[in-house]
Structures are given as structure tokens and as C-alpha cells.
Amino acid sequence: MDTSFSPEDLAFRDEVRAFLSESYDASLQARLASGDPAVYKQAVIDWQKRLYAKGWIAPNWPVEYGGTGWDATRQFIYDSERAAFGVRDVVPFGLKMVGPVLYTFGTQAQKDRFLPPILASDEWWCQGYSEPGSGSDLASLKTRAVLEGDEYVVTGAKIWTTYAQYADWIFCLVRTSSEGKKQEGISFLLIDMKSPGIKVNPIVSIDNHHSLNEVEFNEVRVPVVNRIGEENKGWTYAKALLAHERTSIAGVADTKRSLGLVREYAAQEINGGKSLLADPLFQSRLSDIEIELMALEFTELRVLASVASGGAPGAESSLLKIKGTELQQAVQSVAMDVAAYYQGVLPNDLNAEQLGHAFGSKARQAFMYGRAATIYGGSNEVQKNIIAKAVLGL
Amino acid sequence: MNFQFSEEQLMLRDSVARFIQDNYSFDVRKAIAKSEEGISRDNWNTFAELGWLSIPFAEEHGGFGGSAVDVMVVMEQLGKGLVLEPYLATVLLFGGLLARGASAELQSGYIPKIIDGSCLGAFAYLERQSRYELADVLTTATAVAGGYRLDGEKVVVLNGANADYVIVSARTSGKQNDEHGISLFLLPTNAPGVERLSYRMMDGQRVANLVLKAVEVPATNLVGEPDRGFALMQGVILEANIALAAEALGIMEQLNAKTLEYTRTRKQFGVAIGSFQALQHRMVETFMDYEQTKSLLYRAVCALSDEKEDATTAVHALRALLGKTGKRVFSEAIQLHGGMGLTDELDIGHFAKRLMMINTTFGNGDYHQAQFNSLRYNNTTGATR
Numbered sequence: 001m002d003t004s005f006s007p008e009d010l011a012f013r014d015e016v017r018a019f020l021s022e023s024y025d026a027s028l029q030a031r032l033a034s035g036d037p038a039v040y041k042q043a044v045i046d047w048q049k050r051l052y053a054k055g056w057i058a059p060n061w062p063v064e065y066g067g068t069g070w071d072a073t074r075q076f077i078y079d080s081e082r083a084a085f086g087v088r089d090v091v092p093f094g095l096k097m098v099g100p101v102l103y104t105f106g107t108q109a110q111k112d113r114f115l116p117p118i119l120a121s122d123e124w125w126c127q128g129y130s131e132p133g134s135g136s137d138l139a140s141l142k143t144r145a146v147l148e149g150d151e152y153v154v155t156g157a158k159i160w161t162t163y164a165q166y167a168d169w170i171f172c173l174v175r176t177s178s179e180g181k182k183q184e185g186i187s188f189l190l191i192d193m194k195s196p197g198i199k200v201n202p203i204v205s206i207d208n209h210h211s212l213n214e215v216e217f218n219e220v221r222v223p224v225v226n227r228i229g230e231e232n233k234g235w236t237y238a239k240a241l242l243a244h245e246r247t248s249i250a251g252v253a254d255t256k257r258s259l260g261l262v263r264e265y266a267a268q269e270i271n272g273g274k275s276l277l278a279d280p281l282f283q284s285r286l287s288d289i290e291i292e293l294m295a296l297e298f299t300e301l302r303v304l305a306s307v308a309s310g311g312a313p314g315a316e317s318s319l320l321k322i323k324g325t326e327l328q329q330a331v332q333s334v335a336m337d338v339a340a341y342y343q344g345v346l347p348n349d350l351n352a353e354q355l356g357h358a359f360g361s362k363a364r365q366a367f368m369y370g371r372a373a374t375i376y377g378g379s380n381e382v383q384k385n386i387i388a389k390a391v392l393g394l
Numbered sequence: 395m396n397f398q399f400s401e402e403q404l405m406l407r408d409s410v411a412r413f414i415q416d417n418y419s420f421d422v423r424k425a426i427a428k429s430e431e432g433i434s435r436d437n438w439n440t441f442a443e444l445g446w447l448s449i450p451f452a453e454e455h456g457g458f459g460g461s462a463v464d465v466m467v468v469m470e471q472l473g474k475g476l477v478l479e480p481y482l483a484t485v486l487l488f489g490g491l492l493a494r495g496a497s498a499e500l501q502s503g504y505i506p507k508i509i510d511g512s513c514l515g516a517f518a519y520l521e522r523q524s525r526y527e528l529a530d531v532l533t534t535a536t537a538v539a540g541g542y543r544l545d546g547e548k549v550v551v552l553n554g555a556n557a558d559y560v561i562v563s564a565r566t567s568g569k570q571n572d573e574h575g576i577s578l579f580l581l582p583t584n585a586p587g588v589e590r591l592s593y594r595m596m597d598g599q600r601v602a603n604l605v606l607k608a609v610e611v612p613a614t615n616l617v618g619e620p621d622r623g624f625a626l627m628q629g630v631i632l633e634a635n636i637a638l639a640a641e642a643l644g645i646m647e648q649l650n651a652k653t654l655e656y657t658r659t660r661k662q663f664g665v666a667i668g669s670f671q672a673l674q675h676r677m678v679e680t681f682m683d684y685e686q687t688k689s690l691l692y693r694a695v696c697a698l699s700d701e702k703e704d705a706t707t708a709v710h711a712l713r714a715l716l717g718k719t720g721k722r723v724f725s726e727a728i729q730l731h732g733g734m735g736l737t738d739e740l741d742i743g744h745f746a747k748r749l750m751m752i753n754t755t756f757g758n759g760d761y762h763q764a765q766f767n768s769l770r771y772n773n774t775t776g777a778t779r
Contacts, residue, residue: 001463003395003696003703073395263771283767291690291711291766298689302397319682381675388674391681392654 083253128172188234250324414475442511473644483553488515495618518548554602555592717759
């Protein structure tokens, strides 16, 4: 039992720091902060292309498919440094979700066709899981795919589809059979977003942003070669993907960074003539979170280490999801309290200088959109059901 | 980075687990708790024979030369068995102070006797007014010809009732709460002037108050430098906190496992109560409490040998979290056992009481959180890491 870094690990950390400070430059940061969706999208692509050129775009992939081959320690170092530098993680839908499904279950032709543009960020993906009538009970999904010759004809609707407005492709769970158990009639399809019959309807969320969508499918024709694995076995592939998704949405390194920022804000706020950070009650609210986060960081490392030594992320990923999202929300909640009445300020009316305050609007956006975290990827209550069944054996 | 135990550590773990399995049933434990001394000398001799009492000591004193991880492995298993014998007080506190700061004469005089089981020790650091503040010391040590004269009172001395020798913190200079000016003295518990008032605690521990009236101690029995005992006891208690948390983790594992088993077998409304989602989610919470506490325990023990981590911060975090998770785990265990959870007959309440006492030893959760806050948030602004 030992967590100290070797000289090689320390050299790697220096390399990560040097790369980030050179490549994540001010002009890129400005474009990423842009309110213009087209500018934002191009900035994300530019950043991911720099990571791709460095060979670091897919740390969690096997080396043969373009991964880094990093052990748990290096994955941890990279993620910690990335977050501490204020760099957002890559858009997950291609690189963290469908990518692993493709290299694990896809045909050679599918791997050849889809993996390179995912790595190069030349194609954007979105996720077609939830439906208007199927949320936590995902397996009840009704979007149906009927086989006609060498094509499926897909009709139905997906919802809460993040970045569908940007996406070139969507990976979808569709119903190919209504026989037997509901999990056994589901197939996993890759669908071109330019296909005739697809309509994307924006959903504005309570942070006043548009990242969510409803995607309608009206007799959309999908070649059979775009099915992953066997017909009616899609649930198996979907579950493997969900375990990866849950591990990555714990977001420990990013929450550490957010907590650090909240602490900086609190140090600047004056409360009764003193820094808010000096208030013992406030300190304990911070440390309640920081201590749980210190624990979760090690819980994540323990899971990473076991995955690195051959295990697949299993039900422990549900623990990471629950605790990780609870802590994200806890930080967002403290940030709102630090912002006081400035949490209510809407963007774009006054700038920070006119307002006399810089982060209220950001805190609110994070808090409002952050409510999604305990709902998506399988709600936290569903995660508890999974732990009860898979870990406790109930 | 690795979280694996070595072959030797796994063997050690299995050896303690096997002893508890074979020789420390809950009924046996109850009988020991009720006995005159509240501990079993036979067990203690077995611990010595199995080498457990030698673990943290250097090979030159006949020790095993083990690490904090080895101690953690043992303590976790002792926790699972609710073991009453004074491993913490004798080996880790009394022995720890000797190993870390005593003269070669004191070390070679006492450490071999700890290892062979012939000497039970204690560390008397608490006073009536001190609560959790190690520096709050009123007991005085006045220099006299050839040594010191001790006057004062030490309270709730762990293993105080059975200890042959005790190390006492006393003030050689400075004011009541000064860290500087505290010295540590080794003395026999039957020394002239020592009045020992023994009593029992709710977790079966046999403790004592020691009233010291003009107790003469030779200068050679000073443990460490005069006036500089605080850092010595702080270092020993830092590691003892990790050991104690490991004991607590063993208890939490037992409470969770026993509760899970109970909800599988107990039937109400015609089904096992473990099938109810309301109860399942509570058990998921205590499962996560256990895992999170384990993570901070590993973090703390690794921090001792990892220069990029501050062990003191990690230990305060661990004990602050344990204050919350420990309470939640035993409370849920009692609640989910229903009326049975309230009976003295069942072991659940006994595990709970030990966990409660652990959470008052070397500071409760609030104390450690305040210490954590002061290390992390006072006089530092803006740092994000």
C-alpha cells in the first residue's frame, strides 16, 4: 500500500503541466467562454484536436485503438492537472461512451469507420437513451426499429439529448422486439443525424441555456451494418457503457477545482467586517465537502487501480456516481450562498464592473444545470437500487 | 500507486482473523468483560506468542519492524472481534512513546517486556478540564534532587486499571495550555504517592484516574527531552488515530454485515424486510459510509510515507468523517434490527458502544473538523490546492 509518486510519475506530471500551459492558451479560453454556439463548438474541436495531436485524447482507451496506456497513477495525475488548470474534460459522448462500446463490441468495419473521426473530433456524437416515456425505467423504451431488407426503419423520440444540435451521429437504443423480457428486445444503432426524418427540438433548461433537446425519428432509415453486435442484445452493450459513464461523471478532480474557486470567492467576500472564509460555520460547510471529496478521490483511485489490474468498472461505479454528483451539488450550493443576492443576477444586462460582482451569474448557471447530475446517467435513486442488488445482494 | 496488501500483511490479517474466529466469540468476549480484570491474560500471552505485540517495534529490540499499514491490518481485525485486551494502550501508546522518544536504557528495559507480554502499559494524558486538548496540562513535575516530583491528577487512563507502568504528561514549565513545557515520565503504577481509582466504561474498557501526590520519579525515567514532550505525544497519537480508525472500520464492517444478514432473514408483511426499498437505500448509505471511511483510512496511512500529502490533515479528515459515518452506521444498525437492536443480549449494541467510545478518544468528529478547518482555511487565502 503506497501512493507516493515515482520520479517517472513526477516527470510525467511536469510534462502534463508544460503541455497544458502551452496549449490551453488565452485565445482558446476566450473562445470557449464565448456565448456564440458556433464559436464555442469550434473552440472545443480545436482543443480536442490539440489533445489528439499530443496522443492524449483518449486516456481510457486501449493502446491498440489510440489510447495512452497510462496506468491508474498517470490517469489520476493527468485528470488532476487538467482540472486544476481549469480545463474541462472532453465531450464524453464519442470518447467516453460510444467509443468503448465500438472497440469492445463493434465489427472491424465499424471500428475502422467510426473510431478515427471520434479520436480526431471530426464527428460529434450524442446519446439517444432516454425517451419521453422512459427515464429511470430505461428498458421500457418504445422507439421502434423495423427491419426492411438491409435497413431498419426507426420511429419514435429521444429526449434530454445533450448537444444533439451539434451532433453528426447519435447512438440509440431502439426496440426491435416486444417478445419476452423488455431488456431482451433492444438493439443498439448508430444513426446519422443528417438522415431524412430526424427533427431536433431544443429544450431550454432552468439555467436559461440550450444544451438539451428532444430528437424525433419519423421513419428514419438506418443500414443494418450500423447495428452494434446482435439484434436484441443492445441492453448488454448499453449497460457496459453506463458503467463507464458513471465512473466518469463522478468528476472528483473538477469538483476539487470548483471547491477551490468557491474558497477563493469566499475569501474575497466580506461578512460582518471579516472574510467569509474566516467564519467557522462557513469553514465547516466547506470542510464537510472537502473531507468527503478527499475520501472520494481515494475511492475513485481504488476503483481505477482495480480496473487497471484487469477488472471492469462494476457496481462501485454507482457509488462514485452518487457521491460524486452529491458533492458537485454541495459545492454549487455553497457557491450560491457565497454569491448571496448576486446569485439572482441574469447575464448580459450589466457587466461585472458595472455590477460590482463577478460570479453570481456563473454560480447560478452551475447550480441550476447542476440539478441534472443526480438525475442523468440513471438517477441516484436508481444507483442505490443497483448497489442494493449487485453489491448487497438484496 | 497501489492499494494492495503484501503477502506478509495478508498472513497477519488471516492470523488475527482466525484467532478471533476460534477464540473470541461474542459469549467469550462477554465473559472476559465481566471478569475481575476485564481482559484475558491468556489471550495476551497468545498475542505475544503470535508476535502481534512486537509488530511496530524495531528489530534491535526484538520487534518485527512493522509499518503503520501492518498495525492497521491488525487493528481492523481486533475491531471486528471487539477485542478487549489493551493493544492500543500498551503497544501503540505506551510502547509507541518509548520507541519514538525514550532513552536507549528505557527502550531496552521496557520494549522487550511489552513484546513478551509481561508488561502492561498505559499513557495518562487527560485531565479533568482538558477535554481533547493535549496541551492542557495542570499536573506539575517539579525538579528535585536526582529527578522530579509529580503532583496532580490524570483521568480516564486507557488500561489504567491493569497497567503495570504508565507514562504521564506533566508540566515542567509554562502555562496551562502551552505546548512547550510538557514532559513525559515513566513510572510504575504502584509507585508511592500514586492513588489509582479504577472504573469501567460502557465499551468494557477498564480505565483509571491516577491521583499523584508528591510522586518521586528519577530523571532517568524522563521519556524524551524535558519540556518537549508535546511533539512526542502528538506524533504517537497521530499514528494511534489511524490505528483506532482501523479498529472502527472493522466494527463498521461487522455492523453493516450483521444488519444486512438480519434484513435478509427477518420477515414482516410476509416478506424479508430487506426487500423494502426504504431499508435498502439506508443500507446503501451505510455501505457508502464504510467505503468512504476506508478510503480516508488508506489515505491517512499512505500519507505517513508520501511526501506530497500532509498526514496531520489527512488524519483530521479521517476522524472528522468517522465521527459522522460511525454514528450513522451504528444508528442504522440498531434501527434496522428493530427492538432486537435495543437488547443487551445482541452484539449490535456492544459494537455501537465501542464505536461511540472510539469517537471520543483523541478527539471527537467536531474537534477534528475544527483542527482540519484551522489547518486548511486559517491564514490562507486563495490557495486552491
